[in-house]
Amino acid sequence: ExxxxxxxxxxxxxxxxxxxxxxxxxxxxxxxxxxxxxxxxxxxxxxxxxxxxxxxLPTQGNNLHTSLDIELQLVAEEALGDKTGAVVVMDVISGEVLAMVSHPSYDLNELTPFIPKQVYARIDKEGGWLNRCIQGLYPPGSPFKIVTATAALRCGAASADTTVECTGKYRVGNRLFPCLRRWGHGHIDLIDAIAYSCNPYFYEIAIKTGIDQLAEESRGFGLANPTDIELPYETKNMVVPTPAWKKAKGFGSWTLGDTANMSIGQGYLLVTPLQVACLATSIARGEHAAVSPTLLHANPLRVCWSGVRPQKPLGLSQQDYALILQGMQKAISVGTSKRAFLPGITVAAKTGTAQTYIQGGKKERDLAWWMGFAPVHNPKIAIAVMIGETQDEDRFGGGSTAAPIAKAIIETALIDNAT
Structure with a gap:
């Protein structure tokens, strides 16, 4: 009726x-x-x-063709294992997401035809409902040093000749900021500062660059906004802090210490793993632009990629861009990311270990990061790996914990699939 x-x-x-x-x-x-x-x-x-x-008459629904590579997805799942974290793999050329993993997760078979209370409670306790790739917000740690480097090179605060004396600590006002290497790196230039993740180098060039330029560089790479990937519920709460933001939040005036913290991906800075994968894609392309990631080969609701991408060049000289690539390559050969080394494949990477804090300033846990792409001079894939520390970890960090996961993905994508 x-x-x-x-x-x-x-x-x-x-x-x-x-x-x-x-x-x-x-x-x-x-x-x-x-x-x-x-x-x-x-x-x-x-x-x-x-x-x-x-x-x-009934009409048949339409089909969607996802961009996920089932082999890379399975490798990423297996490599992440039971660790808490996220992995995103992207096609550098098209911006397609080839793999996206968030752990802990859940088995869809447990949710059909209804969700038992005990299953819901277990997933909720483990944080399995959270898609860490697009909903988790984390300090990016040392991968952000690449943003600091591009900002400093752009404004002339750093160059191939810029060196800093690293003694293992760096004074900003009345506070000493530490380096990863407690006894210091000695005189160090930009290439080695990237390769060995020397904090004092980035403290100094960031303070010379200034917070306004550093924040503008971050916004240019899309770190202040959602990526607008096709998935629902992507967080909009990412933070690229500025003096105005800090004051509006009631946190007081901006200090040089805030700039130093931000230069190494700490402080108030918060991003998602997908944003870090997009940052790696931008650097691989040599562009200063927000990448538009997609989970579809063809999206019926937006203009599809035609094979010709509008470019927004990084804006650095070839010599300055080469400094960043050389530093990221050296991280693989002799630096902090040696465990991602693969014979015959050139890889550019930046590792990091970031700290998260709860209210009151007490450290909650460490995060291990790996950001990179390969091959260096004809990039095909870009990867972001983020791992949360667990109590039974003997050695934990971007180089020891996250790099092997990236290595397994690169090996599958560029070696196994080529044979």
């Missing part, structure tokens, strides 16, 4: 309709759904159908 305009009920969901509740199925529900069709009849008081008012 039609309660209103004939045909109205044919455009609504039936009680037995299946709808997308999360992920791409939620974002593209109306596109995937199709329609069940039906008939509207006029009936007499006894229920006899005597006049067909409208008939609508």
């Amino acid at each position: 039609s309660a209103g305009v004939p045909g109205e009920s044919l455009t609504t969901f039936q009680l037995r309709s299946q709808i997308g509740k999360s992920g791409l199925e939620k974002s593209f529900d109306s596109y995937l759904q199709g329609s069940s069709g039906g008939e509207i009849w006029q009936v007499d008081p006894s229920g006899f159908q005597y006049k067909l008012l409208e008939k609508k």
Whole structure:
């Protein structure tokens, strides 16, 4: 029976309709759904159908072709194992996401046809509902040093000839800021500062650069805004701090110590692992632009990639860009990312170990980061790995914990798939 305009009920969901509740199925529900069709009849008081008012044939829903590479997805899942963390792998050329892993997760089979209370409680306790790739916010640690380097090179605060004396600590006002290497690196230039992750080098060039330029560089790489990937519920709460932001939050005036902290990816800075993968993609492309990642080969709701990408060059000289690439390559050969070394494959990387804090300034846990791309001079894939520290870790850090995961992915993508 039609309660209103004939045909109205044919455009609504039936009680037995299946709808997308999360992920791409939620974002593209109306596109995937199709329609069940039906008939509207006029009936007499006894229920006899005597006049067909409208008939609508069922229509098949549309298909979506995801960009995920099942082999890379499985390798990333296996390499991450039972660690808490996130992995994102992207195609440098197209911006397609080839793998996206967040742990802990859950088995979809446990949620069908309904979710038992004990299963829900277990997943909730483990944090399995959170997609860390797009919803988790973390200080990026040393991978952000690449942003600091590009900002300093752009404004002339650093060059190939800029060296800093690293003694293992760096004084800013009345406070001593530490280096990863407690006894210091001695005189160090930009290439080695990237390769060996020397904090004092970046403290100094960031203070010379200034917070305004550093924040502007970060915004240029898209770190202040969501990526607008097709998944629902991507966080919008990422933070690229500025003096105005700090004051508005009631945290007081901006200090040089804040700039020093931000220069190494600490302080108030918060980003998602997907944003770090996009940053790696931008550096691999040699662009100063926010990458638009996609989980689809063809997105019906936006203009699809045509094979020709509008470019926004990094804006550095070839010589300055080469300094960054050389530093990231040296991190693989002799620096902090040696455990991602692969014979015959040139890889550029930046590792990091970041600290997260709870209210009151007490350290909560460390995070291990790996950001990079390969091959260096004809980049095909970009990767971000983030791992949360657990109590049973003997050695923990970007080089020891995250780098082997990246290595397994690169080996599969560029060596195994090429044979």
